[in-house]
Amino acid sequence: MAGITLRDLGYAAAGKVILAGLNLQLDQRRIAIIGRNGSGKTTLLRLIAGLVAPSHGAVTVEGIDPYRDRKGALQRIGILFQNPEHQILFPTVEEELAFGLRQQGMTQKDALRRTRDALAAEGRAHWAQASVSTLSGGQKQWLCLQAVLLMAPETILLDEPFSGLDLPAIARVTRRLEALPQRLITISHDPASAAKAERVIWLEAGRLHADGPADQVLPQFTAEMARIGEADADADLAG
Incomplete structure (x- = not known):
């Protein structure tokens, strides 16, 4: 697989910079992208999927621009959103x-x-x-995953895939994901869900903070999140 290339990638909305200066070559089979809420993780997945256009730089997926070549993107990449209700369209x-x-x-x-x-x-x-409305949350997540798998993409993007699932559903989804041959790029704020990744990318305020094996990046991330939590550093208004 040729992989996914980000060249000086940036994205801004309503005058606010969300991502900036990302230069990455993603070719491992299991990649995790971690970071706090608001760090730009979901925006990055949307850029890779071609759902939005970069404000700066470029994304290529297996050699094509996923935003400009939508048909080509459908063959190469699929995305599973955090909330299946945001993905399901039909009754x-x-x-x-x-x-x-x-x-x-x-x-x-x-x-x-x-x-x-x-x-x-x-x-x-x-x-x-x-009727889709009769399905449980875990069953809806399974349905969305099955819809992606039927399209046989080379890469699947997973946005917090275990959010809102109970423990049996998490076990079922985990087992299914681990058996897939496709490249999986998973975003999360939970270090435990990234522990088996070959590569972990840590985003902080829309920029690359760390990039490497899970056993190197995750201890740094965990320690920094603990430090921030102890500092109660959330008193400032978002503005």
């Missing part, structure tokens, strides 16, 4: 699963057949006509 399970395949150019008939085959393979054939 039934089969419609939701078929949508991405239709976006890739598959006919409605073929997309539905592929969807039903996939559900049957997962022991969920009876889900096809089910």
